[in-house]
Amino acid sequence: MSITLAIVEDLDEVRDGLKNFISLSSDFNILDTFKTAEEAVDEIPNLQPDIVIMDISLPGMNGIECIRRVKLKSPNTQFMMFTVYENDEKVFEALKAGASGYLLKNTGLVQLIESLKELYNGGSPMSANIARKLLTVFMNTQKETEPVESLSQRENEVLQLLAKGLLYKEIADQLHISIATVRQHIHHIYEKLHVQNRTEAINKAFGKN
Amino acid sequence: MSITLAIVEDLDEVRDGLKNFISLSSDFNILDTFKTAEEAVDEIPNLQPDIVIMDISLPGMNGIECIRRVKLKSPNTQFMMFTVYENDEKVFEALKAGASGYLLKNTGLVQLIESLKELYNGGSPMSANIARKLLTVFMNTQKETEPVESLSQRENEVLQLLAKGLLYKEIADQLHISIATVRQHIHHIYEKLHVQNRTEAINKAFGKN
DNA sequence: CCCTTCCTCTAACTTTCGTTCTATTGCTCC
């Protein structure tokens, strides 16, 4: 019941170092290693490994695009990023592409072994710095709705019609009030929701984001 | 330059075990330990520790509520959850309350020491299972709405930005094209969707109504 | 090679949106 692996890493020392160290453990079986994303995309679907250890910076196609392509033909394979990249863009792009683990290259080899097992068992091992980035995004999406002063009855009615895409004039006619009043209500709605226009108000009011 | 700590944990063996083990390291200075959240809420603000190790299940007030209250009066303190709870609700509640680290109690003490240092240095160490939960939420929030067919690739891109409430100018900047072109695309979008304005287009494209 | 589609752009509009200021009425709360 050993865990099958593939490694994609262009630097010879790193690739060989990983291979040699991991091979010491009987829990793992390294099926193959690759120097380029292109080779990996061609071959990994034939191997269907449990886990691919993936670098980001590779000559030609990068590791993130490599994940996208391999994943299509090897859907049960999990990807462990192992890279020096720590900037938000790369991290989030890799995770969106389908990486389930993300370790920085300063991670110890013993820790890497442990993390591979955790990944195999359904966890998402990641360096603390990476996890913090993810947590920050989480906090931003989950942050409690700030004390938005609730809209008045009339303002809610206007908002409903506004969300349908009606013109101010149509809203005015439907509610039997003047356009000037509609403008007033809408202005208040925008103030209370802290937005600048119709679309933002709709998104905010009906939790789209 | 040792890291100051407080521990909130009701079980004597666990609390003492943590205290004794961590005390072996000169990197840490345990200021005090607490058996209940109530005591912690009263005393921790006076201590202003760098980190609080927090259990969730406590007699009386639970650890999550305890974080919320302590955080108000000790804003620079970071919270490391150390608990057996692994269900989504507790995990997310704790993170939302302000925990920056989350370790399950099966974590080794050596690993805990390491994680405390990472937390102090701005990371968010968390058990792989916890990170996976966070990653799952991330993936759900990041998935894009599927493209509306009949619209061209470019028109779909414009529509996505349009739906966020961006100004024409902002859309133009983001796509690196002129405002005039944005107008063209949007005009075509409206034609194809048989609508007259932004809001109707959004409703039609993303089956609101 | 022509035809079509897509993407890009200029230019000159009209219409609608959104802001700001002011003001009246009616209601409630203390």
Added chain:
DNA sequence: GGAGCAATAGAACGAAAGTTAGAGGAAGGG
């Protein structure tokens, strides 16, 4: 019996949105 708020409204103005007409380049199919 003010103080405060919700709803109403007019007026004037700048800022966006949306329309229309025309045109060129790139890509792909018949």
